[in-house]
Amino acid sequence: MKRKIAAIFAADIAGYSRLVAEDEEETLRRLASYREVIDDFIAKANGRIFNTAGDAVLAEFPSAVDAVRCAIDIQESLRTRNMAYPPSRQMSFRIGITIGDVVERDGDLLGDGVNIAARLEGLAEVGGICVSRAVHEQVANKLSVQFADIGAQEVKNIPTPVHAYMVAMRRDDGTYGTPQLRKTAKPAHGPNWMWPLVVGVVSIVAIGVGGFLYFTQLETAKDTSTAPSPTPTPTVATKAPTPTPTPTAVATAIPTPPPPPPIPGGKFPADTVPFIGDRARAYLSNEYSAAGDYKAFALNIGGFTGTSFNQPNEESARNAALDQCQKRADAAQSPRRCELYAVGNNIVYTHGAPPMPPQPWVRHDSITQRAFVSKDFPMLRDQAKTRVETLYVPAAKLRSVALGPGGQYFMVLGASSVEETTRRALESCGALAGVACMIVAVDENFVVPIPTLLRVTGFFHAASNSSIVADARDEVVRRLGDGMGWNAVAVGTAGRPGLGLKAADEQAAVNAALADCVKHDSDCHVIAIGPFTVGPTN
Known part of the structure; x- marks a missing residue:
């Protein structure tokens, strides 16, 4: 056996038993996935996992700074992953960290350091980190981390209170959440020899107060014996009849408002x-x-x-x-x-129903449908693409993304059906955009043609597109028809359109549209591919 000082990291899942009871197979699968994330962060921070049991992880680090930095990285990564699931199915860890004296035996660590780290983990908020005072002193001036002092805490099987701090976790907008402060440990009781003295003092005071009240009562009786008796104040204890309210009381009373009238038929829509x-x-x-x-x-x-x-x-x-x-x-x-x-x-909702496109919201086409790749998502900035990659790609089925004509987007993850996930994505996206949105992806596939030859600039609506001469727009709408396969639209200087319809690939549609356009116009260029308007790539 070997003794040493180490930074001890303890983590486990909040509500793990409930998650397993609700869906054991899915919970175990996600636990394995989350453990890969945790194990990877611990290894990168020079930590070593020395014990695991079910959902619990115990690790040692060469320094408190490494341990806290690793814990923050883990919580932020898992919080992002959890956003793909409803609150009831989120898998959140609590983490406790301390510095302490431990004994190493056959690779395992034992001692107060391990026990205190486990107790600190129990004090942590869901998705949070709780550290001892020793850790706080080591990292306070070395990491850009905010702490909340929760004082001395009495914890199970540790004889003396543990002074603890909560780490304030950063939100997506850069601000920090405020940890909920816990009650500090009660101060230790005084020595036993103080009790006889306390009892004696209390007894003397009680005798003095009793005598004072006795003689006061006698004096009061003498003073009131000749005075007229006032009307007694009714109380519940004496079960006196309730006095009749005065007109003033009636005038100032606030009547309970009647319930709002129900909807005809009594059924909430x-x-x-x-x-x-x-x-x-x-x-x-x-x-x-x-x-x-x-x-x-x-x-x-x-x-x-x-x-x-x-x-x-x-x-x-x-x-x-x-x-x-x-x-x-x-x-x-x-x-x-x-x-x-x-x-x-x-x-009482004042915004009304969000704008929705006509059904069907999704039409599967084996010619144009392809695997979802975040970098190819049209009209999104790099930050939004990163968010889609982080949240959408690893999320469980059923999931979808709706896109608005101004680059608005909304993801719905973990729905119960394709109809639900697409409806909700379109409703939320429509409410953000103020106009109807389009379902771009369902589960692991793009479900609309995604142009790659030219840059997507918006949604294509032939009936109102100003690049097409007005008297040709209705014909373009008619010929595009059901929109299956790869379609492209080109126009020239006079706005006369050329169409490439139901092609086997994007390039073939573009070539056909340009070839059709030059029959009626000059200086032709492609303005639309599939459901999108397009422009030069640079």
Whole structure:
């Protein structure tokens, strides 16, 4: 056995037993995936995993700085991965770190350092990091990290309180979340010899106070014996009859407002609620619709919701629903604010239904459909492409991405059906863009032709495209027809269009459109490929 000082890192999953009970196979699969991320970060930070058990990981690091930096990288990476899943299925770790004396035996580490790291992990927030004072002192001036001092904490099987700090985790917008401060440990009790003294002092004081009250009562009785008795104040204890309210009290009383009138038929129109999944709609159709007033329902564009039932008044119902929705949205770092959608069974949402394209929303075409590649996603900036790569690509089925004509986009991940994921993506994207969006990808495939020969600049609408001479637009719309295969449109100086229709590949469609255009016009160039307008690549 060998003793040494080491930075000890302890992590495990919050709510792991519940996740396994709900879906064991999927949970174990994701655990293996997340462990690959954790193991890789630990190895890169010169750490060594010395023990694992189920969802728990114990590792040692040569320095506290390495351990904290590694923990932050892990939490930020896993938080990004978790955004691909609904809150109830997110797999979040707690991490505790300390510096302590440990004993190494056959590669395993034992001792107080390991035990304290495990207890600190239990103090950490979900998705957070908790460190000891020794670690805080080592890293406070070496890393750009903010801490919240939570004071001395009493933890199981550790005889003395552990002074701990929470690491403030950075959000997507660059700000830092504020950890929830915990109560500090109670101070240690005084020595036992103090108790007789305390009891004696209390007894003397009690005797003195009792005598004072006794003689005060006698004096009061003498003073009031000749005075008229006042009307007694009724109390519950004496079960006195309730006095009749004065006219002033009646005038200032606030009557309870009547419940809002129900929708005709008494059924909440759950089928028309946008942004939410099928399960949420079923919940609204059954539990919410049947619940009595006062109740309210709130949502945001991202699909986060909040409901409240059986509140004392309408204002309480509104506030409770908004608060629940916003907490859920904030927990997932959703940038969208929650709004009231319904009070009682009445719709109060002021934005109306989001703009939607005509159905079918997805048409599978084996000629144009190809594997999804983030770098080829049209009209997105590099930062957005990175986000799509990070969130969309590793997410579980069923998932989709909708794109707006101004470069707006919205992803829906982990839906229950293709219809649900595409509907929600189009609704949320439409609400952001103010116009109908287009489904570009479903699961691992692009489901529309994605141009690569020319740069995509927007959506192509032949009926209103100013590059095409007005008297030819209706004919272009008719000839494009069902849009299957690769299609391209070219125009010349006079705006006379040339079409390449139902080609086997992008290049063939472009060649056919240019060849058709030169029959009617001069200086022809391609303006559209598939559903997109295009321009030069530079």
